[in-house]
Amino acid sequence: MDSFIFTQPTTIGQAIESAAKSPTAQQGARVRFVAGGTTLIDLMKLNVERPQEIVDINALPLNRIEPSSTGGLAIGALARNSDVARHPTVLRDYPVLSQALLSGASPQLRNMATTAGNLLQRTRCVYFRDTAHACNKREPGSGCSAIDGHNRMLAILGTSKDCIATNPSDQNVALTALEATIQIQSSKGKRSVPIHDFYLEPGSTPNRENLLEPGDLITSVTLPPPVAGAHSTYLKLRDRAAYEFALASAAIVMKVSGGKIQHIRVALGGVGTKPWRSFEAEQALVGRAPDRAVFVKAAEAALSDARPASENAFKVELCRRSIVRALTMSTMSA
Amino acid sequence: MAKHPTDKEFEAPSRVDAESYPDSASVAPPAEAPSANRVSRRAFLSHLGAAGLTAAAPPVLAATPAPAAPAPSTTADALGEGTVSINLKVNGQSHALRLDPRTTLLDCLRENLALPGTKKGCDHGQCGACTVHVNGRRVNSCLSFAVMHPNDEITTIEGIGQPDHLHPMQAAFIEHDGYQCGYCTSGQIMSAIAVLRENVGPTDADVKQAMYGNICRCGAYSNIVAAVQQVRQSS
Numbered sequence: 001m002d003s004f005i006f007t008q009p010t011t012i013g014q015a016i017e018s019a020a021k022s023p024t025a026q027q028g029a030r031v032r033f034v035a036g037g038t039t040l041i042d043l044m045k046l047n048v049e050r051p052q053e054i055v056d057i058n059a060l061p062l063n064r065i066e067p068s069s070t071g072g073l074a075i076g077a078l079a080r081n082s083d084v085a086r087h088p089t090v091l092r093d094y095p096v097l098s099q100a101l102l103s104g105a106s107p108q109l110r111n112m113a114t115t116a117g118n119l120l121q122r123t124r125c126v127y128f129r130d131t132a133h134a135c136n137k138r139e140p141g142s143g144c145s146a147i148d149g150h151n152r153m154l155a156i157l158g159t160s161k162d163c164i165a166t167n168p169s170d171q172n173v174a175l176t177a178l179e180a181t182i183q184i185q186s187s188k189g190k191r192s193v194p195i196h197d198f199y200l201e202p203g204s205t206p207n208r209e210n211l212l213e214p215g216d217l218i219t220s221v222t223l224p225p226p227v228a229g230a231h232s233t234y235l236k237l238r239d240r241a242a243y244e245f246a247l248a249s250a251a252i253v254m255k256v257s258g259g260k261i262q263h264i265r266v267a268l269g270g271v272g273t274k275p276w277r278s279f280e281a282e283q284a285l286v287g288r289a290p291d292r293a294v295f296v297k298a299a300e301a302a303l304s305d306a307r308p309a310s311e312n313a314f315k316v317e318l319c320r321r322s323i324v325r326a327l328t329m330s331t332m333s334a
Numbered sequence: 335m336a337k338h339p340t341d342k343e344f345e346a347p348s349r350v351d352a353e354s355y356p357d358s359a360s361v362a363p364p365a366e367a368p369s370a371n372r373v374s375r376r377a378f379l380s381h382l383g384a385a386g387l388t389a390a391a392p393p394v395l396a397a398t399p400a401p402a403a404p405a406p407s408t409t410a411d412a413l414g415e416g417t418v419s420i421n422l423k424v425n426g427q428s429h430a431l432r433l434d435p436r437t438t439l440l441d442c443l444r445e446n447l448a449l450p451g452t453k454k455g456c457d458h459g460q461c462g463a464c465t466v467h468v469n470g471r472r473v474n475s476c477l478s479f480a481v482m483h484p485n486d487e488i489t490t491i492e493g494i495g496q497p498d499h500l501h502p503m504q505a506a507f508i509e510h511d512g513y514q515c516g517y518c519t520s521g522q523i524m525s526a527i528a529v530l531r532e533n534v535g536p537t538d539a540d541v542k543q544a545m546y547g548n549i550c551r552c553g554a555y556s557n558i559v560a561a562v563q564q565v566r567q568s569s
Contacts, residue, residue: 006418006435006481034482041438041477042458054435056482082471086533106547107525107532109459111471112478242546243460 020215036112077116096232100174116218123165158273163206173269177251199274246270250326425493442480451491462548465521472528491520506561514552
C-alpha cells in the first residue's frame with residue numbers, strides 16, 4: 001500500500017476543500033474520503049485504489065436519520081448500514097431498504113459501512129481487483145479481461161464492448177426502487193441528483209461510474225414520502241444463503257387498488273452495470289391485474305435487451321424468475 | 335465471577351504483561367533473561383525464522399534468552415516523517431502511539447500493542463477472524479486504519495476475560511468444545527458477545543444468521559451455536 005497524507009477535518013468545508021485538489025473523483029482519484037473504509041481500504045490493499053491523501057470524514061455531523069422537509073426520510077451520508085436497517089421509520093415505511101441492507105455483507109461490515117459509502121461501492125469483478133490483469137475501468141484502453149475470461153458474476157444489462165462489470169450493492173437497488181435522491185455539497189453549493197441519474201453506464205469510459213466531481217461530498221440520501229398502502233420486497237438470489245453477492249436480485253414497490261396495480265417500481269441487482277431501474281417491467285405492469293401471466297410478461301420485457309457474456313447467460317432466466325417471484329411475494333405481503 | 339471492562343471492580347493492567355509477550359515491540363525487554371525452560375513459542379519460532387531452517391541448534395537447546403525487542407515503533411526519530419500521533423483506548427487503557435497511517439487497526443493491536451489475540455485471517459473483511467468491538471459494536475479491524483479511532487473505546491479478546499477470570503462466553507466455548515484450531519475463535523467470541531446485546535431471535539437458525547460474518551474452516555459451527563445459546567439462555 002502506498003503511503004498517504006491523513007487528515008481529519010471537523011467541518012464539511014474543510015473536507016470539500018481537501019478533496020477539490022484531486023484531478024478526478026472517479027477511478028484514479030488522488031484524494032479520497034474515508035468513512036467506513038470497507039471498500040476503500042480493501043481496494044488500497046490490492047493497489048487498485050492509490051490515493052495520495054485520505055480525508056477521514058467520520059467527525060462530520062452527517063449521521064442522522066430524520067424526517068425530511070417533504071414528509072419523507074433524510075438518511076445522513078455517514079449513517080451506518082446497520083442503523084439504517086433497523087431504524088423504526090425505515091422498517092415501517094421503506095422495508096425494502098431494510099431487507100436489502102440486511103441481505104448484504106456481514107454484521108461487522110454493516111456496522112462499519114455507511115450509506116454514502118455503499119452508494120460508491122465498487123465492482124467485484126476479479127480482473128478489476130487484480131492489477132496483474134488488463135482492465136478498462138482501471139486503465140481505459142488497456143482492454144477488458146472479463147469479456148473473454150471468467151464473467152459468471154458479471155452484468156447482462158447496460159454493458160459495452162469495453163466493460164461488463166456489475167454494481168454489486170443491494171442498498172442501491174432498493175434506493176432505486178424507492179426513487180431516492182442524493183444530496184451533494186461542493187464549494188459551488190448544494191445540489192440534488194435522483195439516484196437513477198447518478199450512475200453512469202460504462203460505455204467507452206468505464207472508469208467513470210457516477211456524476212461526482214472533485215470536491216463533491218455526498219451529505220445525505222433522501223427518500224420521498226412512502227406510498228400509502230404499498231408493499232415491497234427485496235429478493236436476492238445467490239450461490240450461498242449468506243455472506244455472498246447477488247447473482248440476480250429484485251426490489252419491488254407495488255400498490256394494488258381496485259384489483260389493478262396502481263403504483264409499481266422495479267429495480268434489479270446483480271445483473272446491471274449500475275443499479276437497474278426497469279421501466280420496461282413497470283410499463284408492462286401498471287394498470288394491470290396482479291396475476292402471474294402479467295408478471296411473466298413484465299419479466300420478459302425487463303430482460304428483452306439483456307446481452308449475456310460467455311458464462312452468465314443463465315442470469316437472463318434467473319433474473320426473469322426473480323422478478324416474477326418478487327412480484328408474487330409483494331402481493332402476498334398485501 | 336468473570337471480570338469485564340465495564341465491571342466497577344475491573345482494574346485495567348498498568349502495563350502489558352511482559353511474560354506473555356516477551357518479544358513485543360512496545361514492551362521493554364525483561365531485566366534478566368528468562369531460564370532456558372521459559373522461552374515462549376513465539377520466541378522459538380521467530381528465532382528459527384531469523385536463523386534460517388538450516389540453523390545447527392534450535393534456540394531452546396542453546397538456552398537462548400528471548401530475542402531483544404526490536405526498536406519500539408514509538409521512537410519518533412526513526413519514524414518521524416509521514417507518521418501520525420494518536421491516542422488509542424484499548425481495553426480501558428490509553429496508549430500514545432506514533433503510527434504510519436497505513437497501519438490497520440488489526441496490525442496495530444497485534445504488532446504495536448502486543449495484543450495478538452485478534453487474528454488476521456483474510457485481511458479483507460471476508461472471514462471475521464479480526465472481529466473486535468469499537469464503542470461496543472463488532473467490526474472487522476482489518477478494514478480500518480488505526481489512526482481513524484482517536485476517540486473510540488476499543489475492546490479485544492484480551493479485554494473480555496483472562497484465564498483466571500473467563501467471560502461466560504469464553505467458558506461456554508470451552509464447555510461446548512466450540513473450536514478446533516482456535517484461529518477463528520477470538521473473532522467468534524467477540525461476535526457472540528455482541529450478539530448478546532443485539533436483537534436476535536431465539537432459535538439456532540437466528541444465531542447462525544447473526545454469526546455468519548465469522549467463518550470456521552474447522553467446521554466447529556454446531557458447537558459454537560450451542561455455546562452461544564447456552565449463554566443467551568442463562569442470562
